[in-house]
Amino acid sequence: MDFADTQDETAFREKARSFLAENAENKANAKRTNGTGWNKDEALAAAQLWQAKKFDAGFAGLTMPTEYGGQGLSPIMQVIYHQEEADYVTPRGVYEIGLGMCIPTMFAYATEAQKQRFAKPALRGEEIWCQLFSEPAGGSDLAGLRTRAERDGNADDANWVINGQKIWTSGAQFSDYAILVARSDFDVPKHKGLTFFFLSMKSPGIEIRPIKQVSGAANFNEVYFTDVRIPDSQRLGAVGEGWKVSLTTLMNERFAVGIAPAPDFEEVFDLVRDTELEDGPALDNALVRDRLADWYVRQQGLRNAHFRTMTALSKGGTPGPESSINKVVSAVKYQDISFFGTDMQEMAGIITDPEIAAMDGLFQTGVLSSPGYRIAGGTDEILRNIIAERVLGLPQDVRLDKEGAFRDLPTGRD
Amino acid sequence: MNFEFNDDQRMLRDQARRFLLDKSPPAVVRETLETDQAYDKDLWRQFGEMGWLGAAIPEVYGGSGLGHLELCVIAEELGRALAPTPFASSIYLGAEALMTAGSEEQKQSYLPDIATGAAIWCLALSEGPRPATEKNITTSVSDGKLSGEKLPVADGDIADRAIVVAKDGAADGALAGLYIVDLNGAGVERTTVDSVDPTRSQARLVFRDAPAEKLGDEGWPLLERIQDRAAVLMAFEQVGGAEVAMEMAKEYAMGRYAFGRPIAGYQAIKHRLADMYIQTELARSNCYYGAWALSTDAAELAVAAATARVSATEAYHFASKENIQIHGGMGFTWEFNCHLYYRRSRNLALALGSQRRWKDRLIRALERRNAA
Structure with missing residues (x-):
């Protein structure tokens, strides 16, 4: 056992390090911030600039084919780059969905001309993509979606007209393109009536409304479709096979959804070192130490599981179940640490003002942001089902939606 | 990055698993449970003959000189099989203490008998x-x-x-x-x-x-160093035991029908099994880090050992108690083997001191590291 890189990995890591050192600010020197605010214009401009820099230096699309502007490297290099980038303040986020989910789906299903047209601008950060999947009636049960895709005429290549509503769409407000799954047939069983498309977010008939979250931020949107027209050439996969295409996208989501943000163990450890309780320093309190130890072993468990995944990737294998464990463990830890951090501040823990709250209100922000992490990208419950069914091989839940026409399924609404 | 056991070590694991399935099945464990027999002497003798007892003892002291990673591999299998022998006492504690602090004379006079199993410490x-x-x-x-x-x-x-x-x-x-x-x-x-x-x-x-x-x-710092070494090895036993408890629960839930279908299909059971899996994987990953620190005498050993121990204790505790729960009434009978793992889980959790004290020890080690 050792933690050494191979020769190729060392060379790549050094290249990444020097690129980052020259072009980004190290977290060690940066002021701690407690919000992302990535829907602001200047944040967007900064993200675009950074993506272009990455592209020019050969760090965009690391695992994508070289003929479309990618680097054609193995997944381990992607992991190495992420490890190095984690030490720097970089405006990430805007491109994660596009490059992590949309473009890989395009690679699997789009025509050669479409791949040539769309891959490079996405990699350079010139075009932003979003994913139009979830609906009010289709969240964890994504295939329950009801947005309607109807053909305009009877020809085999007739164009499509979309009506309905999507929800929880990250980045819809500044996206140029999107992938979309919609229901093209209400008379067949649920999973057989879906069709998959990509479209311009500037298409007439699209209306975007931000959703204000518990935290006050608005990272998500509702997207309404009124007679939005999509050429049949922008269909991905066969008519009625949208579920199969969606699974390609979702498989990539499991790798794209990252670990929850700070406060983690380091931040709560910092906090209790500076906190005085009624009977002395908080760090000397037995209850505090007990909780700290719980979070440390979970954090390290994820870190060490990641080393195991890296080993598998380094040998050309596929990622293990780590990706499904990661979010279940880290989102709950994020919420628990945030609660505990406000508890440590006693009655003043309720105050969010960064001038008053410890560590610029990091824990208060965590209280208000963490519920979202337990839901986004697969709820705690759905992820446990995934582990139970796909890793442990346990039976699926009882399903009442596998047979019969979708339109006949109960909806709980009149 | 090479954070995995190598091919030879995996081969050792497979051999050990096959051997113990044959020689230390539940019926053998039960002989120690149900009679006055303190340990299985036949099993112990064979551990000596196969070089398991001396796996981490250098050849000059009569060991097989394989190394500590190999000893970790063996420990996990002993934990899976609940092997009724004084392995932890004699090897993780006795031999490790002698190798850590013994004089040349002490090592020469004591280690060879430990390696054959002739002496128990x-x-x-x-x-x-x-x-x-x-x-x-x-x-x-x-x-x-x-x-x-x-x-x-x-x-x-x-x-x-x-x-x-x-x-x-x-x-x-x-x-x-x-x-x-x-x-x-x-x-x-x-x-x-x-x-x-x-x-x-x-x-x-x-x-x-x-x-x-x-x-x-x-004195005391030496004791803590020996305990750190033993904690890593014991954590492998704990993870081995936790994994078997999870496998038992899964197998039973797949075969047990209630309300017209296997209970493994109900989310209350599925999610509990998923939680067992999560905890066991985290503990296993922490054990690997402990194994690395143990085998390289890394400065991180104190932190790594406490981390492995705390998470392995938690994982085994959870898996062994929920294994009984998933088995329902049958899990609470003497006849079913669930209690063997439940008992061993409690034993190992207390063997080197309570979870409370190990958590405290982990934070102490982190304080020392931060101060350094």
Whole structure:
């Protein structure tokens, strides 16, 4: 056992390090911030600039084919780059969905001309993509979606007209393109009536409304479709096979959804070192130490599981179940640490003002942001089902939606 | 990055698993549970013959000189099989203590018999139901004679020698040291005591002017270093046990029908099994880090060992108790094997001191690291 890189990995890591050192600010020197605010214009401009820099230096699309502007490297290099980038303040986020989910789906299903047209601008950060999947009636049960895709005429290549509503769409407000799954047939069983498309977010008939979250931020949107027209050439996969295409996208989501943000163990450890309780320093309190130890072993468990995944990737294998464990463990830890951090501040823990709250209100922000992490990208419950069914091989839940026409399924609404 | 056991080590694991499935099935474990037999002598002899006992002992001292990673592999399999032998006492504690602090002469005279299994060693630390801290130790040594009472001592009733933690002199504030005592010699009285896990034996040792030989010069810090080493190895046993408890629960839930379908299809059961899996994977990953620190004598050993121990204790605790729960009433019968893992889980969780104290120890190690 050792933690050494191979020769190729060392060379790549050094290249990444020097690129980052020259072009980004190290977290060690940066002021701690407690919000992302990535829907602001200047944040967007900064993200675009950074993506272009990455592209020019050969760090965009690391695992994508070289003929479309990618680097054609193995997944381990992607992991190495992420490890190095984690030490720097970089405006990430805007491109994660596009490059992590949309473009890989395009690679699997789009025509050669479409791949040539769309891959490079996405990699350079010139075009932003979003994913139009979830609906009010289709969240964890994504295939329950009801947005309607109807053909305009009877020809085999007739164009499509979309009506309905999507929800929880990250980045819809500044996206140029999107992938979309919609229901093209209400008379067949649920999973057989879906069709998959990509479209311009500037298409007439699209209306975007931000959703204000518990935290006050608005990272998500509702997207309404009124007679939005999509050429049949922008269909991905066969008519009625949208579920199969969606699974390609979702498989990539499991790798794209990252670990929850700070406060983690380091931040709560910092906090209790500076906190005085009624009977002395908080760090000397037995209850505090007990909780700290719980979070440390979970954090390290994820870190060490990641080393195991890296080993598998380094040998050309596929990622293990780590990706499904990661979010279940880290989102709950994020919420628990945030609660505990406000508890440590006693009655003043309720105050969010960064001038008053410890560590610029990091824990208060965590209280208000963490519920979202337990839901986004697969709820705690759905992820446990995934582990139970796909890793442990346990039976699926009882399903009442596998047979019969979708339109006949109960909806709980009149 | 090479954070995995290598091909040879995996081959050793497969051999060990096959051997133990054959020689240490539940029926064999139950012989120790249900009779007065303190351990399985036949199994113990074969561990010696196969070179398992001496896996981490250098060849010059009669070991097979494989290394600590190999010993971790064996430990996990012993944990899976609940092997009813004094392996942890004699190897993780006895041999490790000698290799860490023994003089050349001590290593030469004691390690070869440990490696063959001819001699069994144990660690005598606890003095009853209170934390085993340096301050609480009352056993003392003067003029090379050791007196006091130790309870419980794992395998104390069958061991040939004990490493006894005792104060140097009877004065208040005297520092603790480690002493080797011949348990078959003069001034030693031992009695077997009943425990939650009769598949492993526990004893009360009373010393009255028993001749004692000093081990190392450091005392308490040395004890903690030995415990760190043992904690990593024991954590592998714990993860092995936790994984079997999870496998048992899964197999039973798949075959047990209620309300017209396997109970493994209900989310209350699925999610609990998923939680067992999550905890076991986290613990396993922490154990790997511990194995690396143990095998390289890394400065991180104290942090890595406590991390592995705390998460492995938690994972085994959860898996063994929920295994009974998923089995329902049958899980609570003597006939089903669930209780064997439940008992062992409690045994290992207490064997090196409570979870509370290991968590405290982890934070202490982190404080030291941050101060450095």
